[in-house]
Each structure stands twice: as C-alpha cells, then as structure tokens.
Amino acid sequence: MPNAQHLPALIGALVSANSRLVRVAATATGSEESPAVWRTLGVLRDLGPLRLGELARVSRVTQPTMTKLVNALEERRWVRRTADPDDGRALRVAAEPLGLAALDAWREELTAAIAPLFPELDSADLAALERTVAVLEAGLDRADASVGRSKEHE
Known part of the structure; x- marks a missing residue:
C-alpha cells in the first residue's frame, strides 16, 4: 500500500499520464486548434479575469506570445479586455460566453474521442x-x- 513517501512519484505519474491522455485525445479529434487557446480559456475559466502578464505567467508563455493569442481570441469574441478594478490604468482579460462554450465543446469532443479507449472500466x-x-x-x-x-x- 502506497504511503506519503510515494506521493511525489505518484503525482509525477499522474501529471505524465494526464499529458499523454490529452495528447492522445487531441490527436484523435483531429483538431488543428493550438493547445494554447484551450489552456488560456481554461485558465480564465478557473481563475477569472487576469492581467495579461499574469495570464502569460500562469500559461507559461511570454507576454508577447500571450498578447498575440489574446488579440486572436478577442477577434473571435472568445475573450474581452476590461478595466482592472484595482488599477484603472491596467486591463484584465476575461473569458466571454462564446469562448467558454467553445472550450466546453472542445472538451466534449476530447471526451468522445478518448472514452472508447477505456471500455474495460x-x-x-x-x-x-x-x-x-x-x-x-x-x-x-x-x-x-x-x-x-x-x-x-x-
């Protein structure tokens, strides 16, 4: 029976298996959308509106990369920039209902693609x-x- 000493190895295995699961599922869907799009929308869904720099940090991309991504998502009306209530000079990026709906649809597509791989559960x-x-x-x-x-x- 595993104990707390095995936790780091177990967490590492979970992270690795999750990455592999997402990669296999994304490949099975045939989607050509960048994983960064879904990661960004997921971060905004989970954490709420964030400043661009904070969003870039959490998403582990550079600020210029995030600026480009947010611009593209804003054109699709999947995100919007709003005034930061803590600093009127700054902006926050927030997920829009269309973006959250797209994220939900993508996750449903992933689920449909990956569920058949586990018929023995x-x-x-x-x-x-x-x-x-x-x-x-x-x-x-x-x-x-x-x-x-x-x-x-x-």
Missing part, C-alpha cells in the same frame, strides 16, 4: 477515477486559493 475503476478527480481538484483549488484566486473568483 468497471464500477470500482470508475469510483477510483471519481475519487482521484476529487482529490486532484481539492489540491488544485488550494493552489488557486494560495495565490488569492479560486473558481469562485469569477
């Missing part, structure tokens, strides 16, 4: 996955809260 496996998701979300919510943000921030 029984009720115990499904319960284990549900528990794993709950544990991961709780830890990630704590991480969001530690930087003063949470899903409830929206």
